[in-house]
Amino acid sequence: MPILEGKGVTKYFGGLAAISNVNFNVERGEIVGLIGPNGAGKTTLFNLISAALPTQQGVITFKDIKITGMKSHQICKLGIARTFQSVKIFPNVSVLENVMLGALFGKTTSTSSEAALKEVEEILDFIGLSAIKYNQAKDLTLVNQKRVEVARALATDPELLLLDELMAGLNHTEISETMEMVSRIRDKGITILMIEHVMKAIMSICDRIIVLHHGETIAEGTPEEVSTSKKVIEVYLGE
């Protein structure tokens, strides 16, 4: 039983099909990579899962619950958290408060402030932000802002984490650190679906990869299968 499943998912922008009839599934405990050239519809698919955009056709289910038609905050409370391609932190509050907001509002059960604070301290420690927790989020470097987003997402206590180009704009050291962080998040039992352009990262940490092109799935399989697929090579390198 997949934790996340999409059937015939379709999204039009005007006359253009950004996502057309896409089927996908993510098993519990997996790290699944979502790749494809620019404009393939990867972020759109994320937006449909997290209800940042309404799905026009098709059904997405999470733990067998139909989530198409739900609001973003309801989906978050069900256990899906996400980060954004362009970082969307709360710039004028501290790192601690950014993460605290996730802990206070992200769950179905209400949390006391003391319990939330304890939890947030643990997450900040886990992500490596404890030393700068009182800094305003806008003053952080890009890699740390991305970490704040991940920490905030983790604070909502997700079962599935959607990571949208977490490695983009980072240097080599930061990429290896981030890859290690993603593996550690999976080790906590959190399923991960990630969009990524950094091939080194995607090939080494993903259990399975889905390739999108022009809003359609063109390949799916292990990193080896995908990297040797003729269709994928055509799309990336041209015919």
Added chain:
Amino acid sequence: MQISGILSKKWFSPVATGVILVVLATLPVYAAGYTPILFTTIYMYIILSVSWALFSGPTGYMSLATAAFFGVGIYTASLLGEILPLPVFILAGGLASAMVALLVGALTLRLKGIYFAIFTFGLVMLIAQLLLFFELHVTGTRGRFVIVIDYNTIYYAMLIIFVLLMLIIFLLRRSRWGLALQSIGENEEAAAHIGINVTLVKVFIFALSAFFIGMAGATIATRWTYIDPIIAFDPDISFLPVLMAIFGGMARSYGPIIGAVIFAYLQEILLTKFAELYMLIFGVILVVSILYLPNGIVGLIQKLWRRIERRRYADT
């Protein structure tokens, strides 16, 4: 032990608040006559600008519906003033405004930026014109009389609303909802994706601010004796709280209070002493303050404070 240690903020602040409250509560006793009337006006403007800033400050949604909520409060007072006791019809005025805000908020809070501002201002015009139409064609009257209440009672009613508002804001700022409201202003999409029901939070706080504006309207109406839609839904009331809050400075919660106190006092002085030049002087002060005090009085205070701090460090 240094003096600054004794006057540490922790207990100085509640004591100062207590003293101010006692001074204000006993004002009609030692300063009868004109002073309580002036102070009632000042409280009213504080309630308007602080209520406006309560919602529009953190969320960044520029509401120009203040006059609509104020007017609904005024009309409620004129309708219910004869049949209900004072506290009840003031409360009814607040509730009526909050209901309007709930309805309007649910419909329009998806509008952003200038669209929201224009819509809320349109609401003022809409309600005023609807009432005018109703009075002309249905009841065949123009305006209404409002029950007259003595000035000291109005003073205490307005003071209680003001204190209640400050108490609510104090509690809100310390609660998770204050943080949620700020997060909506900082990045609404991210707020929704970490489980905050952004529509609910926005509409609720919008209604809360309308509740206080409506109560202020219902209270002040009793001083006016006669009202009609044009008086009750005066567009100035939509803009003045915004100007006061900006003039005072939005960076601190006391900013809109300072702005309202100075503006209300200035308005009173200018209106009584220089009636013809009132709007001109008002305009000049506004232009100068926007040009030279972009962060309001609060910004000026912070600047001066930093200068003093620096000098203190230089001495040691």
